[in-house]
Amino acid sequence: MHDGKLYAPSIGAAPEPPVKFNVNVQALVHVVNPTALAEIKNNTVNLNAQIKLEAAPSDPTASLGKLFGNDVVAVDAKANKFAFVSRGGNFVLRAGLTGGKLDIGAPSNVVRLQTGHIPTGIVMSADGTRAFY
Structure with a gap:
C-alpha cells in the first residue's frame, strides 16, 4: 500500500509463440483502489515496456x-520511492511516480541493484533511502 493505493506486482506469461525472453514473460504492476475494489487501469504499467526503451550495455556480461x-x-x-524484486533477474529495480504513474527512469536513469540468488522479498526504511532484501 502506498498513498491509499495497492501496488501489486504480477507476471504476465504468454504461452503462445514467439518464444523470446523479452516477449513471453512481462513484469506487470497493477494499481488498485482498495476502497472501491477496482483496478486503476490508467496507472497499471508493464515495467518491461519501460525497460525496452533503455539502451543496451556495451558489455552485457x-x-x-x-x-x-x-x-x-x-x-x-x-516516500514516493518504490523497489521491485525481480526473482528471475536477481535484482531490485527502483521506481518513482511521475504524474501518478510508476516510472523507472528509462531510458537513461534506470537503477538496478544486484541481489543474491532468487530474492523473494524487500522492506524499505521509512524515508525510502535504504532497503533490505
Whole structure:
C-alpha cells in the first residue's frame, strides 16, 4: 500500500509463440483502489515496456543494464520511492511516480541493484533511502 493505493506486482506469461525472453514473460504492476475494489487501469504499467526503451550495455556480461523484469515477486514503497524484486533477474529495480504513474527512469536513469540468488522479498526504511532484501 502506498498513498491509499495497492501496488501489486504480477507476471504476465504468454504461452503462445514467439518464444523470446523479452516477449513471453512481462513484469506487470497493477494499481488498485482498495476502497472501491477496482483496478486503476490508467496507472497499471508493464515495467518491461519501460525497460525496452533503455539502451543496451556495451558489455552485457558486466552490466545489469536492460535486464527485463520478468519474475517480479515483491514491492515496497516509502516516500514516493518504490523497489521491485525481480526473482528471475536477481535484482531490485527502483521506481518513482511521475504524474501518478510508476516510472523507472528509462531510458537513461534506470537503477538496478544486484541481489543474491532468487530474492523473494524487500522492506524499505521509512524515508525510502535504504532497503533490505
